Amino acid sequence: MNENELLTQYAAGQRSFAGADLETAFLRDAQLEGADLGRANLMGANLNRANLKGANLRGASLAPTMLNGILVRANMREANAEGAILADANLQDSNLVNGNFRGADFSGADLTGALLIDADFSQAKLAGAKVTEEQLAGAASLEGATRP
Numbered sequence: 001m002n003e004n005e006l007l008t009q010y011a012a013g014q015r016s017f018a019g020a021d022l023e024t025a026f027l028r029d030a031q032l033e034g035a036d037l038g039r040a041n042l043m044g045a046n047l048n049r050a051n052l053k054g055a056n057l058r059g060a061s062l063a064p065t066m067l068n069g070i071l072v073r074a075n076m077r078e079a080n081a082e083g084a085i086l087a088d089a090n091l092q093d094s095n096l097v098n099g100n101f102r103g104a105d106f107s108g109a110d111l112t113g114a115l116l117i118d119a120d121f122s123q124a125k126l127a128g129a130k131v132t133e134e135q136l137a138g139a140a141s142l143e144g145a146t147r148p
Contacts, residue, residue, distance in 0.1 A: 003027055010035060018056075028070075038080075049073045057081035063105075064088050087125075098140075111135065121145050 003025040006017060016036045024044040031051045039059040047062075048070045055076070062071065063085045071086075074094045083103045093113040103123040111131040121136075122143040129148045136142060 003030075047071045047074050049075075051075045052079050054078045055080070057084050059083045061085045062089055064090065106131075 001017070001020045001022060003022065006020065006022060006025070006027075007030060009017075010032060015034055017040060018036050018038045020037065020040045022045055023041050025042065026046050027050050028046050028048045029050065030047070032055055033051050033053045034055060035052070036056045037060050038056045040057070040061070042060055042062045044064055045062070049072070053075050056079075057076075058080050060081065061084070064070070070090050071094055072090055072092045074091065076099050077095045078098045079096070080100045081104050082100050084101070085105045086109050087105045088108040089106070090110045091114050092110055094111075095115045096119045097115050097117045099119045101119055101121050101124050104121075105125045106129045107125050108128040109130070111129055114131070114135065116131075116135050117138040118140045120141045121139050122141040122145060124142075124145045126148050127146045131148055
């Protein structure tokens with residue numbers, strides 16, 4: 001599946017894209033609120049300013065490739081990204097409020113300016129992530145998370 005097929009199907013009302021291969025897809029500004037992208041391959045996808053509010057990203061791979069992997073200002077509010085791979089991802093100024101990121105891998109990710117209020121980061125891997133203690137203080141849970 002390519003980004004055009006995804007966006008066309010989403011516009012037609014489809015929301016289930018679980019397991020889709022969207023590696024390096026250009027989804028900048030995409031409106032994917034409530035989409036099921038569980039276990040999807042989004043490695044290197046450009047999701048800059050994408051609306052992923054309430055999306056299911058459980059087990060999805062969102063790690064960057066050398067050429068891409070941008071989630072700057074992405075809206076992941078209330079998203080379920082449990083176990084997602086976000087290692088080295090650029091999440092600057094993104095909205096992760098009320099999201100479920102249990103067990104997600106944020107190793108080396110840039111969370112500068114990201115909103116983490118009431119997000120669940122229990123068991124998450126945050127080693128090497130660019131994130132402040134002030135940001136983490138607003139998270140709902142950091143139980144068992146590795147710290148930056």
